[in-house]
Amino acid sequence: MFIDTNAYIGQWPFRTLPDASVDALLANYSHFGVERAWAGSFDGLFHKDVAAVNARLVEACATNDNYILQPFGTVNPTLPNWEEDFRRCVEDHAMQGIRLHPNYHGYLLDDDRFKALLQAAASHKLVVQLVTTMEDERMMHPLMQVPHVDVTPLADAIGDIDGLQLILLNAFRAVRGKAIDTLVATEKVGFDIAWLEGIAGIERVRSQIPVERLHFGSYTPFFYFQSSMLKLKESDLSTEELNAIQGGNAEALLA
Amino acid sequence: MEIWDGHCHISGFSGTPAERVGKSLEVADRMGVDKLCIYMGTSFQTEPTAAQLIEANGQVLEAVAAWPDRVFGWVYLSPAHLETSLAELERCVANGPMVAIKLWVAQNCDTPEVDAIVKRSTELKAPVFQHTWRKITGNLPGESMAVDLVRLARRHPDATLICGHTGGDWEQGIRAIQPIKNLYADLGGGDPTAGFTEMAVRELGAERVLFGSDIPGRSFGSQIAKVEGARITEAEKTLIFAQNLKRLLTPILELKGVAVG
Numbered sequence: 287m288f289i290d291t292n293a294y295i296g297q298w299p300f301r302t303l304p305d306a307s308v309d310a311l312l313a314n315y316s317h318f319g320v321e322r323a324w325a326g327s328f329d330g331l332f333h334k335d336v337a338a339v340n341a342r343l344v345e346a347c348a349t350n351d352n353y354i355l356q357p358f359g360t361v362n363p364t365l366p367n368w369e370e371d372f373r374r375c376v377e378d379h380a381m382q383g384i385r386l387h388p389n390y391h392g393y394l395l396d397d398d399r400f401k402a403l404l405q406a407a408a409s410h411k412l413v414v415q416l417v418t419t420m421e422d423e424r425m426m427h428p429l430m431q432v433p434h435v436d437v438t439p440l441a442d443a444i445g446d447i448d449g450l451q452l453i454l455l456n457a458f459r460a461v462r463g464k465a466i467d468t469l470v471a472t473e474k475v476g477f478d479i480a481w482l483e484g485i486a487g488i489e490r491v492r493s494q495i496p497v498e499r500l501h502f503g504s505y506t507p508f509f510y511f512q513s514s515m516l517k518l519k520e521s522d523l524s525t526e527e528l529n530a531i532q533g534g535n536a537e538a539l540l541a
Numbered sequence: 542m543e544i545w546d547g548h549c550h551i552s553g554f555s556g557t558p559a560e561r562v563g564k565s566l567e568v569a570d571r572m573g574v575d576k577l578c579i580y581m582g583t584s585f586q587t588e589p590t591a592a593q594l595i596e597a598n599g600q601v602l603e604a605v606a607a608w609p610d611r612v613f614g615w616v617y618l619s620p621a622h623l624e625t626s627l628a629e630l631e632r633c634v635a636n637g638p639m640v641a642i643k644l645w646v647a648q649n650c651d652t653p654e655v656d657a658i659v660k661r662s663t664e665l666k667a668p669v670f671q672h673t674w675r676k677i678t679g680n681l682p683g684e685s686m687a688v689d690l691v692r693l694a695r696r697h698p699d700a701t702l703i704c705g706h707t708g709g710d711w712e713q714g715i716r717a718i719q720p721i722k723n724l725y726a727d728l729g730g731g732d733p734t735a736g737f738t739e740m741a742v743r744e745l746g747a748e749r750v751l752f753g754s755d756i757p758g759r760s761f762g763s764q765i766a767k768v769e770g771a772r773i774t775e776a777e778k779t780l781i782f783a784q785n786l787k788r789l790l791t792p793i794l795e796l797k798g799v800a801v802g
Contacts, residue, residue, distance in 0.1 A: 301712070303735050304772050422732055424676040425710050431677060481732075485553070485757035486568050506735070509763075510770030513733040516762030520572055 289322040289533035290315070290514075291415070292455045292478045292503025293355070295346045296328035300427050305507040308346050308355070314511045315354050321533070323355050324415070326385035330360030331420070336371045344379050358385040358415060363399035364392055372403065376410050382540055383413030385455075389435045390420070396439035404443065408450040413539050416440075416452060419459040419481065420508070434460035440475075441468045450474050451539045455503055456481045458491075470495055476535065478503025479514055488531065489521035498538075500531045542775075543783040544765070545576040547670070547703070548729035548753025551583055551604060558583060558600040559607030565756060566611055572761040574754075575783070579604060580615035580643035580670070587681060588647050591625035594618065598633050605638050613790070614639040615670060619647040620654035621683075627661060634667050640793045642669040650685040651692045659697045666792040668701040670727065674709030687717035694721045701789050703751065706730045711737050719744050725789070728781070729753025733763045738771035738781070747777035751786050 297306050305314060315323060327343040330336065340359040347355035359375040361368055361384050375381045384407060386400075393400055407414045418435040426432065437454070444450055452474055454461065458481040461469075469475040477495055480503040484490060488500065504514040518528060546569070554561040562579065569577060582597030589597065597617050605614040616633040618626035633639040642662050644650060650671045662669050671693075675686045687708030694702050700723060707726040708714020711734075718724040726741050726749060741750045754764040768781050791801050 301734075301736055304739060305735060424674070424678050425731075426677055428677055483758065483760050483763060485565065485760060487760050487762075508735060510733045510735050510766040512770035513760075513763040513766035516572070516766055516769070517760055518762075520568060520760060520762040522571075 287322060287533045287537050288318075288320045289324065289502065289536040290320050290504050290506070291324045291453060291501045291536050292480050292505045293323040293325040294328050294506070294508065295325050295343055295355070298328055298508060299332065300430075303507040305511065308349055311507065312350055312354060314506065318511070318515055321354065324358045324383060324413075324536075325355045326358050326415070326417075327360060330362075330385065331387050331390040334362075334365060336360050336362055336365065336368075337374060340371065340375060340379065357381055358383045358413075360385060360387070361403060362387075362391040363397070363403045368399070368403070369406075372406055376412065381412065383415060385415040385417060387417050387420075389418070389432050394439065395435070395437065395443050401443050401447075404447050404450055404452075408447050411449065411451075414450065414452045415455050417455040418461055419456040422459065437461050437465055437469065441472050444472060444474050447474075452476070453478060453501055453539075456505060458482045466494055470499065475499065476501055476539075479517055479531070480505035480509060482517065486521045488517060488523060492527070497527045497530050498535055501536050502532050542573070542779060544572075544574045544752065545578070545783040545786045546574050546754050546756070547578045547751050547786045548705070548727055548755045549577040549579045550581055550585075550755070550757065551579055551600065552581070552585055553757035558604040562604040562608050562612055566608065568756075568761060569611075572765060574761060574765075576611060576613060578613045578615055578641065578786075581617045581645070587645070588621065588683070589617075589619055591622040594622060594625055594629060598629055598639075601639070602633065602637065609638070613641070615641040615643045617643045617645070618658055620644070620650075620652055620658060621647045623654045623657060626658055630658065630661055630665070634662075634665050634793075638797070640790055640797070641667050644669065644671045646672060646681045646684040648683045649689055651689040655693060656696060659693065659700050659702070663697060663700040666796060668703055668789050670703040670705055672705040673714065674706055675713055676709060687714040690724065691717050691721055694718075694724050698723060701725070703727050706755075707737075707741065712740065715741055715744050722749075724749070725785070726750050727753045728767050729764055730755035730759055733766045733770070735770070738767050739773060742771070742773050742777055742781075747773065747780045748785060750781045752782050
């Protein structure tokens with residue numbers, strides 16, 4: 287199964303993205319043979335009424351008959367009663383995962399509330415997606431410069447959480463070198479390829495990150511969907527590696 | 542669809558310059574990229590000495606000699622070393638195989654030294670590629686922005702000038718260069734942010750937009766996606782991928798007796 291682990295619903299506030307409508311997303315997925323897309327919500331970064339954001343996300347994802355779009359709800363553990371947002375994701379919406387934006391929500395990864403959220407997700411077998419970067423730091427609006435997520439405390443935070451399945455999205459803009467090694471060593475962290483750069487990037491990064499921890503993610507509609515598609519072609523990958531990155535690894539997280 | 546990549550480097554691999562280009566071409570073949578324009582040497586210096594400029598250009602000449610049918614060399618110059626730069630222009634372009642000029646971040650482009658480089662480049666019919674970026678996090682001391690390049694371009698209406706990275710902050714870069722008809726937008730080197738190419742084509746016309754990848758630091762895939770994924774016509778994609786750069790390089794290639802095809 288071909289799974290895009292990194293899609294968003296809605297509009298980015300600082301730019302009109304050409305393919306942001308659900309119809310446009312689905313057209314791309316149909317054209318390229320994507321069968322599932324794990325979708326978060328841009329509104330989830332900025333809105334405090336997270337329950338309404340997630341309800342709209344579920345509604346938007348339900349507009350396609352084939353269930354291609356799978357909602358990954360927002361949970362902001364700095365908000366009062368965030369546990370109720372989490373409960374609704376699990377019980378009311380039957381979501382398979384949640385998407386976190388610590389930098390936009392204003393907490394660090396050594397925060398006890400973050401750890402409590404991860405423990406709750408693990409106990410309900412939800413995939414957790416943690417987005418470390420949304421935008422090139424050089425390009426941000428001058429009044430909204432959001433630092434990348436500092437992942438330094440993450441290995442310690444997740445060390446004793448059994449069953450946690452965590453994917454870092456857009457990580458390669460800011461997470462590099464030994465930080466990657468430390469997270470790979472936890473055997474609980476995967477990475478999507480949306481922000482993986484460099485010639486034949488997947489070929490190169492697989493010496494540092496096992497292929498079973500790499501996931502296809504497009505970051506559409508912020509990025510052109512074709513970017514990650516073409517990265518698959520750019521690297522010399524075996525059929526097994528290609529299948530794993532395109533969806534096998536993501537599917538295994540849901541098993 | 543034919544692809545000429547106007548923004549390539551030879552850093553990031555091991556081996557001789559020719560071997561590095563050979564490795565890039567293996568990947569280029571996978572991606573359908575026909576020609577690579579390479580500049581700067583195997584390592585980057587933001588403020589190269591005169592000797593380092595000569596060394597970097599020597600490495601590019603070596604690579605061009607090894608892959609003459611696939612690679613164009615662009616000479617790396619620095620206004621901080623004007624005498625050497627003008628001499629390199631003669632060695633590598635007037636009397637050598639290189640066909641264009643690369644200026645990076647050693648000194649802002651809105652200076653008399655750059656005027657001298659552009660004047661001679663124009664006489665040689667060689668386009669000048671100037672790196673530009675407008676960073677909200679702060680520019681390097683000598684790093685130019687698109688607005689600086691606009692001031693330079695106004696003084697040289699007969700020159701062919703390429704705005705590297707379209708100013709980095711491309712929404713501002715496109716706005717800045719829009720009125721200056723001899724300024725071209727290089728798509729290379731930034732993120733594959735949706736809407737970039739559509740805005741460039743809308744504001745500049747497809748004839749002023751050039752494909753570039755900025756490999757090996759960037760991915761061919763992420764950069765090709767800016768054109769393939771854009772909501773523009775197939776004819777516009779053809780222009781951006783190859784025909785525009787081919788048109789800009791035709792005068793100097795003809796002078797050198799190189800068949801453009």
